[in-house]
Amino acid sequence: MEKHEAAFNALIEQDLKIEPHDWMPDEYRKHLVRQVSQHAHSEVIGMQPEGNWLLRAPSLRSKQVLLAKIQDEGGHGLYLYSVAETLNVSREELITQLHEGKARYSSVFNYPTLNWADIGAIGWLVDGAAIVNQVSLQKTSYGPYSRAMVRICMEESFHQRQGFEIMIHMARGTKEQREMAQDAVNRFWFPALMMFGPHDTDSAHTGNAMKWKIKRESNDYLRQKFIDKTVPQVEFLGLTVPDPNCRLNETTGSYEHSPLDWNEFHDVINGYGPCNTDRLDHHRNVQQENRWVREAAAAYAQKTETVNSSL
Amino acid sequence: MVISIDTNFARLLVRLADTELILAQRLCEMCSRGPFLEEDIALSNLALDLLGRAEELYKLLAETEGKELAADDYVYRRNEREFFCYKLVEQPNTDFAWVIARQYLHDVYAKSVFTRLLQSDNSKLAGLSEKVLKEIRYSLERSKDWMLRLGIGTEESNHRLQFAIDRLFRFVPELFAFDTVDLQYIADTEGLIEEWKMEVSDTLRTANIQEPELKSTHLRDSREGFHTEYLGHLLSEMQFLPRAYPDATW
Numbered sequence: 132m133e134k135h136e137a138a139f140n141a142l143i144e145q146d147l148k149i150e151p152h153d154w155m156p157d158e159y160r161k162h163l164v165r166q167v168s169q170h171a172h173s174e175v176i177g178m179q180p181e182g183n184w185l186l187r188a189p190s191l192r193s194k195q196v197l198l199a200k201i202q203d204e205g206g207h208g209l210y211l212y213s214v215a216e217t218l219n220v221s222r223e224e225l226i227t228q229l230h231e232g233k234a235r236y237s238s239v240f241n242y243p244t245l246n247w248a249d250i251g252a253i254g255w256l257v258d259g260a261a262i263v264n265q266v267s268l269q270k271t272s273y274g275p276y277s278r279a280m281v282r283i284c285m286e287e288s289f290h291q292r293q294g295f296e297i298m299i300h301m302a303r304g305t306k307e308q309r310e311m312a313q314d315a316v317n318r319f320w321f322p323a324l325m326m327f328g329p330h331d332t333d334s335a336h337t338g339n340a341m342k343w344k345i346k347r348e349s350n351d352y353l354r355q356k357f358i359d360k361t362v363p364q365v366e367f368l369g370l371t372v373p374d375p376n377c378r379l380n381e382t383t384g385s386y387e388h389s390p391l392d393w394n395e396f397h398d399v400i401n402g403y404g405p406c407n408t409d410r411l412d413h414h415r416n417v418q419q420e421n422r423w424v425r426e427a428a429a430a431y432a433q434k435t436e437t438v439n440s441s442l
Numbered sequence: 443m444v445i446s447i448d449t450n451f452a453r454l455l456v457r458l459a460d461t462e463l464i465l466a467q468r469l470c471e472m473c474s475r476g477p478f479l480e481e482d483i484a485l486s487n488l489a490l491d492l493l494g495r496a497e498e499l500y501k502l503l504a505e506t507e508g509k510e511l512a513a514d515d516y517v518y519r520r521n522e523r524e525f526f527c528y529k530l531v532e533q534p535n536t537d538f539a540w541v542i543a544r545q546y547l548h549d550v551y552a553k554s555v556f557t558r559l560l561q562s563d564n565s566k567l568a569g570l571s572e573k574v575l576k577e578i579r580y581s582l583e584r585s586k587d588w589m590l591r592l593g594i595g596t597e598e599s600n601h602r603l604q605f606a607i608d609r610l611f612r613f614v615p616e617l618f619a620f621d622t623v624d625l626q627y628i629a630d631t632e633g634l635i636e637e638w639k640m641e642v643s644d645t646l647r648t649a650n651i652q653e654p655e656l657k658s659t660h661l662r663d664s665r666e667g668f669h670t671e672y673l674g675h676l677l678s679e680m681q682f683l684p685r686a687y688p689d690a691t692w
Contacts, residue, residue, distance in 0.1 A: 175479065178473065178474040178482075179474050182473045182474045185470050185473055186467065186470055186471060186679050186680060187679060187680065187682050187683055188683075189518070189683035189684050189690075189692040190514050190518075190684075190692045191493060191496070191497045191500075191513055191514055191517055192497075193692055194470070194493060195490060195493050195494065195497075198470060198473065198486055198489060198490055198493070199486075199490060201473055201474075201486065202483055202486040202487070202490070205479055205482055205483045205486070206483060208479060209479055209480070209483070212479075222479075247683055247692070297692075300691065300692055304690050304691065304692075305687065305689055305690045307687055307690070308687070308690050413474070417474070417475050417476075417477075420537070421476070421477030421478070421538060423596065423598045423599055423602065424477035424481075424538045424592075424599070425477055425478060426595070426596055426598070426599070427591055427592050427595025427596045427598070427599030428477075428591050428595060429595075430594075430595040430596045430599075431590065431591040431592075431594050431595040434594060434595075435594075
């Protein structure tokens with residue numbers, strides 16, 4: 132065991148990737164499964180708030196762009212469930228954990244989408260925040276996860292640009308459109324900042340994750356990076372950040388901001404967000420209502436297999 | 443009439459475009475509601491093909507009519523009675539068997555129609571038909587595959603598919619009620635009906651589904667803008683934003 136552990140540590144030390152057949156500490160595997168599962172579920176649950184405006188997309192083009200985006204998110208979910216499978220956990224197990232409330236997904240998807248600009252704000256702010264996190268995860272020590280991140284980041288950057296394009300249309304549109312755009316920023320700004328997770332001092336899982344190079348940067352570092360990148364974009368749109376204390380510190384070159392409402396963060400994580408119940412019910416109901424379809428497909432496969440093998 | 447359709451060629455185009463659009467909107471309703479993730483993604487693919495196809499047809503329609511209207515005007519600024527999709531495609535996603543049966547019945551028909559439009563005098567429509575036939579053949583392969591899976595799979599899936607087919611078959615005679623507009627542009631409609639019946643009968647038989655009798659009459663044709671009550675609700679949702687904010691651009 133010690134020899135295995137030394138080999139594992141040496142790979143980590145040299146910034147080489149851990150592959151599925153390599154020996155890894157149980158805790159490493161467990162941490163990865165938790166993180167990858169949370170990531171996969173976020174992609175899949177995230178289809179719902181965006182899907183909420185798919186039928187009402189205001190042009191043929193915007194409908195196609197949005198549908199293609201949601202489809203990409205589903206595809207990301209698939210890659211990530213596959214990454215989890217390389218760690219010996221099936222998609223079914225992960226989905227059961229989700230339905231039982233044992234697995235989490237990004238808390239930002241527990242907020243409702245209430246106007247069309249929200250679709251812009253999700254692409255721009257939520258995917259934007261995800262990119263900052265995922266670019267950092269391209270260097271994660273687990274090979275399959277790292278490779279999935281490279282591919283996902285390419286698609287996410289499209290989504291972010293498309294989201295920003297919606298915001299430009301809205302912010303430069305009619306008075307009502309500008310109001311929708313500002314309303315969307317007001318509602319999604321803080322939830323987007325919370326996507327980076329708790330304060331570094333309160334982050335229960337950070338320690339080993341950094342040591343094992345699963346996580347490469349701290350929550351607060353990434354959050355600040357996102358703020359510094361995004362506030363100028365908000366200004367470019369002629370909109371404002373819903374934080375009177377958000378201002379550039381000339382000395383550090385970074386934006387200062389008000390403390391986040393961590394009570395709200397924990398409330399949403401613990402199931403009290405505006406949409407937690409709806410998101411899970413939707414996913415669970417769709418699974419249950421379509422059980423017969425999956426059974427039919429399995430029965431058909433079995434029947435045709437029998438026929439083929441008897442030929 | 444807010445937006446009139448003035449020539450026979452435009453009437454043909456608007457029927458095709460509306461049919462693909464409304465079916466796409468129904469498939470969009472399935473987003474995040476597929477029986478499993480891969481199928482969810484596949485249904486989105488179909489919807490994207492249909493939306494792209496509808497958009498090209500509306501563009502050609504706008505060009506033909508020359509009224510300085512854009513494709514989106516045709517989508518978002520017409521009322522129920524000004525839509526000309528076949529009633530089959532506006533039927534709801536009652537369950538996955540309905541989604542598949544509706545798609546299959548549409549795909550067999552669309553394949554025959556667009557195959558005939560390859561010979562269109564309008565080179566754009568002929569070119570577009572060539573492109574969309576590739577998509578339709580793939581979609582048909584897939585919807586037929588699901589017909590067999592559901593028909594043969596389990597007793598429950600067989601019953602559900604049988605019910606969907608029984609209910610949807612009453613919209614089939616409308617597909618074949620070709621009027622002078624159709625006859626002007628779609629060659630060999632008798633052959634088309636035969637092809638369709640032969641192919642569908644064959645699939646239903648293989649899938650252990652009893653073929654309902656095709657009624658020889660139907661009333662209130664979609665070619666005259668008659669629909670089931672489902673279409674109005676679909677449109678009011680789809681058109682909400684451009685209707686609520688007529689001055690906005692998106």
